[in-house]
Amino acid sequence: MIFWQHILNKLKDNQKIYVLTVIENHGSSPGRKGFKMLVAQDGFIFGSIGGGVMEFSLVEEAQRLLTEEKSPTFIKKQIHKGNIKDGSGMICSGEQTVAFHCLDNKHISVVRDILNCLKNGEKRTLRLTPNSFDLSHKILENRFDYQITSTTNWFFEEHIGSKETLYIVGGGHVGVAVSELFIKLGFYVVVFDNRKNLNTLKNNTFANKKMVINYEKINNYITKGNTSYVAIMTNKYTDDKLVLSKLLKNDYKFLGVLGSKAKLKTMWEVLLKEGFTQEELNTIYAPIGISIKSETVEEIAVSIAAQIIQIKNYGK
Template sequence: MIFWQHILEKLQDNQKVYVLTVIENFGSSPGRKGFKMLVAQDGFIFGSIGGGVMEFSLVEETKQLLKEGIDNIFIKKQIHKGNIKDGSGMICSGEQTVAFHCLDSHHISTVQGILTGIQNGEKGTLSLTPDSFYFSYKFIENQFEYKINSNNDWFFNEHVGYKETLYIVGGGHVGVAVSELFVKLGFFVVVFDNRENLNTLKNNHSAHQKQVVDYADISNYILEGSSSYVAIMTNKYTDDKLALSKLIGRNYTFIGVLGSKAKLETMWNVMLKEGFTQEELDRIYAPIGLSIKSESPEEIAISIAAQIIKIKNTNN
């Protein structure tokens, strides 16, 4: 978000800004798809497209374009194999293609839209083409979609905003620790509890959204889809069971329940008698988190994060 804030400040200052975006990479290229850098008219730079002599060279080239008043859109391939055609001067192997877009005051509304979407936890798409740089609230399932047919025939779409949302059911001490960690990991974090005036919920300053709800209606507040992750950690067994019973069988990438093996075994037996199937229960991650002998809320948060990261990155 800081990247876009810097761009907005420069545009509002009536400066032109080049945005350099890695739109394709292969092998051991230091720049990966989506890496970005801004070069402003006053010489300010921010971000990275891979570093090293390659980045320095492209930044100097961009500064010269701004100095000469050139505002073209173009792409440039960099091959990291030494002194060859399109070579970057780096020897790390691999290659990357960088798109150059010059923004001016006419793009202020576009950048403001990106910032608003990120702040509100909305999902959108940044679309780059040889003719345009624009943002929409269209949702793409993958982080990137792109195709390069030639220097004048290409497109690059990038998911902007929080791709994954973690819904925490239970606003206690563990919920606070989990919120803090997952915000740092780039998740949009929503916390629910059914208790009014709960101190730990009020003092949870990390979560993007907090809400007091009736757990009987919890399914109304959690969006289904591959970007949704659910961690149930209420303050008592009956609430855990109630929340799970309303969410089980719905389409989420992850549902986990915090608790001891003994508590969960009791819950499973009761739910089987109530008509839930073993197949449904087997899809639940319980006890939630990797087994690392975690005890404190912070250690439990790390175990949950490790488990969810593994699932998220395996699915990707």
């Protein structure tokens, strides 16, 4: 989000800027599809399209073009195989194509719309072509879609807004650390608690949404489906069990519970007596997070993030 906020600030300051976007990559290219960089008239640079000598040369080109009366939109292919035609000087044996779009104050509304999408968790599509830098209501099946027929006939589309939502049930210290990390990872983060006037919930400035609810009605607040991830970490065993019993039969990409193995063993025994099956319990990630002997709330957050990223990228 900070990338687009920097762009908005420069445009509101009546500066021209270049946005450099990697729209295609192959092999061991240092840049990946969607990597972006901002180059402003005043010399301000933010973001990255892969780093190194390749990035430096493209930034220099953008800075030069910003001094000219007309700053064109174009794409540039780079081959990272040493000193060859279109070569970047790098030896990582990959290729990438970078789109150059010059924006000015006429693009303020588009950038504001992008920021609103990111803030509110809306799903939109950023479409780049030789003649446009626009936001549409189209929903992509995947994060990116693109086609390059020639240097003058191409498009690149990117999902804007969080496709994945992390629901954190429990607004304590661990919830704050998890919120902070997952916002950086591009998730839309919602935090629930059943305690009013909870300091850690009030002071959680990272989450997109915070709600004080009755856990008996937790089902009403969490969307089922393959883009929903649920992390249960309330402040007591009875609330963990209550929330889990309400959600266990629902379909989520991830459902995990924070707690010791002894606590979870007791919870499993009770849930089995209440009619839940072992097969259903086997779908729960508990204790939540990968085993890295976490000792601080930040380390717990890292272990949870590593587990969820693995599931998101590789599937269950």
